[in-house]
Amino acid sequence: AQSVAQPEDQVNVAEGNPLTVKCTYSVSGNPYLFWYVQYPNRGLQFLLKYITGDNLVKGSYGFEAEFNKSQTSFHLKKPSALVSDSALYFCAVRDMGAGNNRKLIWGLGTSLAVNP
């Protein structure tokens, strides 16, 4: 079965330090991978995606993610965290078994807290 796992419910990091939010996946075939962020009382916002090509993907707000096929991971990273990065982060993969449905399989989210 296809799935996405975010092994950490919460990540705490000091402002200015690098951050990593982990994501692993299990899909058949080549994955389409996405990261979204949800700020309090807001809808989800797209951060970045990996479809094909360079394994290091750069996205919005200084975030990047590295696709690692051998480890089936797509960890989100940022070199220097900001307090304003505190939010809920979701990893998602397209459900390749859903036919024409653009449905994504979602992780349960990781709450990132950046401490001043």
Added chain:
Amino acid sequence: EAQVTQNPRYLITVTGKKLTVTCSQNMNHEYMSWYRQDPGLGLRQIYYSMNVEVTDKGDVPEGYKVSRKEKRNFPLILESPSPNQTSLYFCASSEGTSGNNEQFFGPGTRLTVL
């Protein structure tokens, strides 16, 4: 400004009283979808639509209806709401016919059914 709008943002209702949550996008997107977000369960798809008059069930369609009479609108209808439909609902849209385009989300509708 490109956006997905939802109304209402907050709604408290009682069991059995029909309600509609509206969703509208101004990006001419073909694909639209409804999700519910619940603690510990993440986002689950309720219904989706590939284009006007083309809708289909997602993972948790029971108790919900949708329609897609116009490309920009995709209302979610609860004919007889029940307390287990208390949740945070999101509408989303994306363009194109491939599966590699990001989805744009509305701000969410927090529904409480008493």
